[in-house]
Structure formats: structure tokens, C-alpha cells
Amino acid sequence: MGTSKGQKKQRKIRIQSLPIIILLAFISSSCLRDQSESTQVKLLNNTRVSDSLYVIHKQMLTDSIRKFISARELAYYPEGNDAKTEIYLDTILYSPDITRLAFFVVTGNTNDKLPTIGSKTKFHYDGYCFIANIRSDSIVENIQWVNVMTVSNYSDLDRASNRLRDMYFNELSRIKDVDASSKYKYNISERGFWNGPIWGN
Numbered sequence: 533m534g535t536s537k538g539q540k541k542q543r544k545i546r547i548q549s550l551p552i553i554i555l556l557a558f559i560s561s562s563c564l565r566d567q568s569e570s571t572q573v574k575l576l577n578n579t580r581v582s583d584s585l586y587v588i589h590k591q592m593l594t595d596s597i598r599k600f601i602s603a604r605e606l607a608y609y610p611e612g613n614d615a616k617t618e619i620y621l622d623t624i625l626y627s628p629d630i631t632r633l634a635f636f637v638v639t640g641n642t643n644d645k646l647p648t649i650g651s652k653t654k655f656h657y658d659g660y661c662f663i664a665n666i667r668s669d670s671i672v673e674n675i676q677w678v679n680v681m682t683v684s685n686y687s688d689l690d691r692a693s694n695r696l697r698d699m700y701f702n703e704l705s706r707i708k709d710v711d712a713s714s715k716y717k718y719n720i721s722e723r724g725f726w727n728g729p730i731w732g733n
Contacts, residue, residue, distance in 0.1 A: 577722060577726070579628050592670075593662075601639075606677040620637065620640070620689065622696065623635060633666055634662065638683075658692070659695070662677055663675075678730060680730075681699045700721075701720060704719045
């Protein structure tokens, strides 16, 4: 069966236009991806405070954790925590208006405190997240344990610290509520976290 010159020309136009369509789709996709990445960067919280204030708050929070351990309060109710528990205040994050903060704590205990009773010379590490309000440079109050995700019985301090940060920086927003929506909506690294559900807002 023959093909007319008009049909050949029409098919040639269609074939020639295909690469253009693919190129436009690629450009559109790239623009959307760039916009998405740019938006994500803008939504990140990068609040910084002076080194001197950070040191003050770090000491205050470490002292508070020591008191919680002594009183067996918040995350430190297990008997394995005591005066010999080592405290590593890992990271302090601040809200954009510096009225709230969140911080990670990793504690170390010797393995003879475990139920299985291990070695006194080897340690295990547990990690927790806390939030608090800032009344002034010298007053941090209403410290609350974010009992959402924790790390426990890690044999390496750095691994425990990295895993704790990974959970709250990347996984918090993925936790689902009963209706399958995001329960906490934001990761701790995002600006929206500071007025999000985790604060009871």
C-alpha cells in the first residue's frame, strides 16, 4: 500500500517534534526539582547563638540532666542510671526567635549495670531528645523528654549520637498518626518544628 507525500511530511514533523517535547519535559522537571530543593533549604532552621551563650546553656542543661538522673525522672527512671552515669550533651538547637530549644543527650553506663551483667570496663550508650523553653540567657525551663524515638544499648558513642540525630533530623516527620497523616509534621531541623505538634500547638 502506498504512502502519500503529505502523510510522509506529517510523520516527519511528528518525529522531529518528539525530541523537543522530551527536552521541554526535562527542563520542566529540572525546574520543579530545583524549586523543591530551594524550598527545602529555605525551610531549614539555621539559627545560631554566640559561643558564650551556647556554653552557658550546655552547662545548665547538663546540670539539669544530672538532677533528673539523681531523681530518676523523665528518661532516667531505670535503675542503671546513677551518679557514675556519663553525660554527653550532644547538640543544642534553637528556635528562630531563641525562645525555645531542643537538645540531644547521650548517656554512658558500664555494662555491669545491664540486666545481663556485663563487663565493668565496657560501656553501653543510650540517647534521648529533650525540648525546653528559654526565659532568659540564664534561665531554661520546662524541660520535657520527647519520648518518640530513642537509641539504646549502643556499644559506640559516635554511632549512638549519629543515629539519634538521624532519627530526629530525617525520620520524625515520617511517623504516622492514626489517620495516616504525619503525626509531628516536621523534622527537628525545620523551621515549622518550633511551632509544631510536638509542642502541643
